Amino acid sequence: xxxxxxxxxxxxxxxxxxxxxxxxxxxxxxxxxxxxxxxxxxxxxxxxxxxxxxxxxxxxxxxxxxxxxxxxxxxxxxxxxxxxxxxxxxxxxxxxxxxxxxxxxxxxxxxxxxxxxxxxxxxxxxxxxxxxxxxxxxxxxxxxxxxxxxxxxxxxxxxxxxxxxxxxxxxxxxxxxxxxxxxxxxxxxxxxxxxxxxxxxxxxxxxxxxxxxxxxxxxxxxxxxxxxxxxxxxxxxxxxxxxxxxxxxxxxxxxxxxxxxxxxxxxxxxxxxxxxxxxxxxxxxxxxxxxxxxxxxxxxxxxxxxxxxxxxxxxxxxxxxxxxxxxxxxxxxxxxxxxxxxxxxxxxxxxxxxxxxxxxxxxxxxxxxxxxxxxxxxxxxxxxxxxxxxxxxxxxxxxxxxxxxxxxxxxxxxxxxxxxxxx
Amino acid sequence: xxxxxxxxxxxxxxxxxxxxxxxxxxxxxxxxxxxxxxxxxxxxxxxxxxxxxxxxxxxxxxxxxxxxxxxxxxxxxxxxxxxxxxxxxxxxxxxxxxxxxxxxxxxxxxxxxxxxxxxxxxxxxxxxxxxxxxxxxxxxxxxxxxxxxxxxxxxxxxxxxxxxxxxxxxxxxxxxxxxxxxxxxxxxxxxxxxxxxxxxxxxxxxxxxxxxxxxxxxxxxxxxxxxxxxxxxxxxxxxxxxxxxxxxxxxxxxxxxxxxxxxxxxxxxxxxxxxxxxxxxxxxxxxxxxxxxxxxxxxxxxxxxxxxxxxxxxxxxxxxxxxxxxxxxxxxxxxxxxxxxxxxxxxxxxxxxxxxxxxxxxxxxxxxxxxxxxxxxxxxxxxxxxxxxxxxxxxxxxxxxxxxxxxxxxxxxxxxxxxxxxxxxxxxxxxxxxxxxxxxxxxxxxxxxxxxxxxxxxxxxxxxxxx
Numbered sequence: 001x002x003x004x005x006x007x008x009x010x011x012x013x014x015x016x017x018x019x020x021x022x023x024x025x026x027x028x029x030x031x032x033x034x035x036x037x038x039x040x041x042x043x044x045x046x047x048x049x050x051x052x053x054x055x056x057x058x059x060x061x062x063x064x065x066x067x068x069x070x071x072x073x074x075x076x077x078x079x080x081x082x083x084x085x086x087x088x089x090x091x092x093x094x095x096x097x098x099x100x101x102x103x104x105x106x107x108x109x110x111x112x113x114x115x116x117x118x119x120x121x122x123x124x125x126x127x128x129x130x131x132x133x134x135x136x137x138x139x140x141x142x143x144x145x146x147x148x149x150x151x152x153x154x155x156x157x158x159x160x161x162x163x164x165x166x167x168x169x170x171x172x173x174x175x176x177x178x179x180x181x182x183x184x185x186x187x188x189x190x191x192x193x194x195x196x197x198x199x200x201x202x203x204x205x206x207x208x209x210x211x212x213x214x215x216x217x218x219x220x221x222x223x224x225x226x227x228x229x230x231x232x233x234x235x236x237x238x239x240x241x242x243x244x245x246x247x248x249x250x251x252x253x254x255x256x257x258x259x260x261x262x263x264x265x266x267x268x269x270x271x272x273x274x275x276x277x278x279x280x281x282x283x284x285x286x287x288x289x290x291x292x293x294x295x296x297x298x299x300x301x302x303x304x305x306x307x308x309x310x311x312x313x314x315x316x317x318x319x320x321x322x323x324x325x326x327x328x329x330x331x332x333x334x335x336x337x338x339x340x341x342x343x344x345x346x347x348x349x350x351x352x353x354x355x356x357x358x359x360x361x362x363x364x365x366x367x368x369x370x371x372x373x374x375x376x377x378x379x380x381x382x383x384x385x386x387x388x389x390x391x392x393x394x395x396x397x398x399x400x401x402x403x404x405x406x407x408x409x410x411x412x413x414x415x416x417x418x419x420x421x422x423x
Numbered sequence: 424x425x426x427x428x429x430x431x432x433x434x435x436x437x438x439x440x441x442x443x444x445x446x447x448x449x450x451x452x453x454x455x456x457x458x459x460x461x462x463x464x465x466x467x468x469x470x471x472x473x474x475x476x477x478x479x480x481x482x483x484x485x486x487x488x489x490x491x492x493x494x495x496x497x498x499x500x501x502x503x504x505x506x507x508x509x510x511x512x513x514x515x516x517x518x519x520x521x522x523x524x525x526x527x528x529x530x531x532x533x534x535x536x537x538x539x540x541x542x543x544x545x546x547x548x549x550x551x552x553x554x555x556x557x558x559x560x561x562x563x564x565x566x567x568x569x570x571x572x573x574x575x576x577x578x579x580x581x582x583x584x585x586x587x588x589x590x591x592x593x594x595x596x597x598x599x600x601x602x603x604x605x606x607x608x609x610x611x612x613x614x615x616x617x618x619x620x621x622x623x624x625x626x627x628x629x630x631x632x633x634x635x636x637x638x639x640x641x642x643x644x645x646x647x648x649x650x651x652x653x654x655x656x657x658x659x660x661x662x663x664x665x666x667x668x669x670x671x672x673x674x675x676x677x678x679x680x681x682x683x684x685x686x687x688x689x690x691x692x693x694x695x696x697x698x699x700x701x702x703x704x705x706x707x708x709x710x711x712x713x714x715x716x717x718x719x720x721x722x723x724x725x726x727x728x729x730x731x732x733x734x735x736x737x738x739x740x741x742x743x744x745x746x747x748x749x750x751x752x753x754x755x756x757x758x759x760x761x762x763x764x765x766x767x768x769x770x771x772x773x774x775x776x777x778x779x780x781x782x783x784x785x786x787x788x789x790x791x792x793x794x795x796x797x798x799x800x801x802x803x804x805x806x807x808x809x810x811x812x813x814x815x816x817x818x819x820x821x822x823x824x825x826x827x828x829x830x831x832x833x834x835x836x837x838x839x840x841x842x843x844x845x846x847x848x849x850x851x852x853x854x855x856x857x858x859x860x861x862x863x864x865x866x867x868x869x870x871x872x873x874x875x876x877x878x879x880x881x882x883x884x885x886x887x888x889x890x
Contacts (some may be wrong), residue, residue: 008665059527063537068804088753089753089754089756089759090753090754090755091627091754091755091756092755093755093756097653121762124753174464182786238777242884247545262471263689266484267884268883270884287784287787287788288784289784289787289890290540290571290572290575290784291540291541291879291880291883291885292540292541292542292783293541293542293543294796296539297880297883297884297885298883298884298885298888299890300885300888300889300890301889302888302889304844320753321752321753321754322751324750325750328791328795328851331851331852332788332791332851334851334852335851335852335853335854336889341674380851381797381852382791382794382798382849382850382851383794383795383797383801383849383850384796384798385799385802393666402752402761402762402763405732405760406763406764406768406803407760408767409732409768410735410764410803410804412735412736412772418733
């Protein structure tokens with residue numbers, strides 16, 4: 001409760017109760033800001049925020065010193081597109097809040113809102129945060145509607161979780177989206193354009209129960225789309241093949257105010273310059289290199305590197321149970337052409353920007369929330385791991401249900417059954 | 424082709440018996456035998472030259488690491504490994520300074536070809552979900568050799584792999600081990616003299632698939648299903664034994680009617696077919712090890728074995744391998760207790776640990792899966808060297824597949840299945856530069872024109888691109 005009180009007061013900007021001040025000294029600091037990387041840097045944390053990052057080695061009085069000599073210091077990693085907190089066990093194990101059936105309410109899916117469904121007690125959250133992930137965008141994995149609903153940004157810390165509700169809207173224009181919407185892109189796209197046109201026609205005025213309305217959208221779906229068409233809420237579009245990506249770029253030309261983000265963009269490298277010119281960032285899985293469907297015949301490990309070289313901002317991190325593998329994914333993107341710094345940016349500042357939380361997250365800069373990770377070495381190397389994780393300026397225990405299972409069975413007890421062993 | 428004449432002879436004999444009726448009773452007809460290799464391997468290695476890779480860090484696959492090592496191979500076989508080996512004048516010398524050499528990776532769990540890319544319904548040939556015991560189906564009859572996944576796995580250093588039926592059934596059917604060379608036919612990929620595998624499955628999948636289709640609907644139903652199948656196989660085996668005994672005694676017995684399901688199960692009881700059983704939970708694996716004793720067969724490996732770390736003592740005692748992911752977990756209840764230290768804990772417990780993929784992407788970087796497991800183990804205080812860890816990728820899988828006499832380590836006389844890595848293969852940034860299968864250069868990263876391109880990829884976007 002004390003932690004909660006501190007967090008709440010800090011969040012309110014009241015400094016009456018102060019969190020511990022911390023100086024992380026001597027590490028190789030990757031700020032992901034204009035300050036770049038500092039070979040032996042110091043990160044100062046005060047009241048749960050980054051106070052300063054510099055090249056000094058002398059911690060001010062009153063700061064707890066964490067020696068990071070020989071270690072790597074990065075911003076907390078951000079899950080760019082996950083369903084964390086919305087699913088515990090995916091199959092045959094009860095309700096999965098990340099998936100919904102089409103129904104009378106919100107038949108277009110736009111009014112679906114995950115901020116009501118997030119469960120901060122999910123065991124996936126400690127499993128993920130001990131691997132250096134401190135923030136995640138969570139959205140629906142399937143709705144069988146046109147839209148995938150509104151996702152939100154959550155902190156993976158102990159106390160507060162909801163950072164930004166209704167942070168983004170999703171829609172799929174790949175073969176899956178077509179299958180859910182008439183079985184053809186020839187139905188899907190006019191339906192999507194019509195929905196956006198109807199929402200635009202409202203000119204920012206939400207519908208009330210008293211209003212007459214003759215649109216195809218339900219009132220709640222129309223209202224949910226208002227921030228999208230106003231350009232205040234990013235629209236994440238799952239598009240994989242070249243022609244679908246070009247349709248998305250054309251959409252941006254028709255609605256220049258839309259904030260678009262491409263999901264997957266498996267064949268994005270084929271039109272990398274067009275994506276860059278349209279200033280559309282991409283969240284992708286850099287390991288997808290198989291012609292898994294006719295939507296991704298051109299899939300290649302070089303996709304992330306080629307998109308980056310063309311000037312596209314790339315983000316990586318689309319799993320849920322194993323979001324933690326995004327560091328490995330980024331490492332493989334680097335092995336196949338993505339510059340290392342961009343590999344790290346793909347896990348930090350790039351997702352922060354496309355989620356609209358870059359004022360508080362995504363880099364080690366004065367004033368930002370102190371989500372900081374100290375690594376044993378290069379975070380993109382599969383044999384390295386976080387040694388310390390700080391969220392909101394507080395160090396979290398590197399403990400999860402999985403580490404407890406490990407510790408229970410690390411030595412098989414000879415005396416009593418394992419059920420008596422409490423790690 | 425050695426099986427075909429024998430099969431023909433058996434068929435003719437049966438036909439003659441039928442045609443001649445009682446006339447044949449005076450003379451004893453020839454013994455009817457079951458051809459155990461009716462779809463024989465036609466594998467031919469790639470052409471090769473005598474080759475020496477020099478100045479490398481070498482992992483021999485059986486626990487040894489040699490700095491400044493060379494490996495010499497000739498006519499498809501490893502000739503010598505060491506720091507001071509004689510290299511003949513005619514050898515092609517590849518200077519591997521700064522690079523690493525390992526045995527080729529062997530994946531014991533793949534569905535390439537049976538669940539190929541693209542993953543269309545038309546291509547979904549991995550699960551014969553029509554009844555719970557389908558031991559009579561063979562994965563090799565479903566393999567689409569044009570799956571692009573094979574060449575991607577090759578670029579990841581995979582030289583051999585076992586392709587299994589899926590896990591919907593209690594007994595899913597026969598698995599086959601193949602060499603990872605592109606071929607026009609399944610037979611041309613088939614690993615010569617490799618025993619067949621038998622895919623079996625514990626737990627959630629069979630009961631989910633058959634719960635509404637006549638059962639089994641529960642785990643106890645699953646176990647009853649295996650037991651009945653083995654009991655039936657024992658009966659079938661006795662019938663054939665009786666037939667052979669009577670024939671041996673000069674009598675004129677009628678051969679039992681062939682039953683393809685029973686043929687495969689008897690192959691297991693006879694120790695000719697290796698059981699690879701999909702099983703996640705520790706308590707279920709313990710039951711399966713009693714089951715194998717009840718019916719006197721051996722389980723070669725548990726596949727996935729997400730909870731193997733809870734029973735490493737039982738696995739070691741019963742000599743059963745565990746083929747595992749590094750870190751997959753939570754996608755269903757029986758995977759909920761997955762931990763990152765599973766592989767090193769099994770190794771530390773003295774049991775046989777294997778890193779497997781069960782995935783067309785994971786198979787491309789099994790070295791990284793081993794690296795993650797090793798790193799997690801080291802942090803938990805489990806002291807394992809990289810050289811020991813490589814056993815998870817080559818020697819142990821080869822043993823579980825019954826091919827360790829041919830491959831799985833870099834020792835004189837073994838098949839020259841070799842990978843030259845750009846750097847330490849426990850690094851995310853390592854890439855397989857050269858992959859040799861039986862001494863033939865199957866993949867050369869530096870020569871894009873030499874990369875295999877599958878039929879499906881011809882004329883499609885990205886043909887011949889970096890993959």
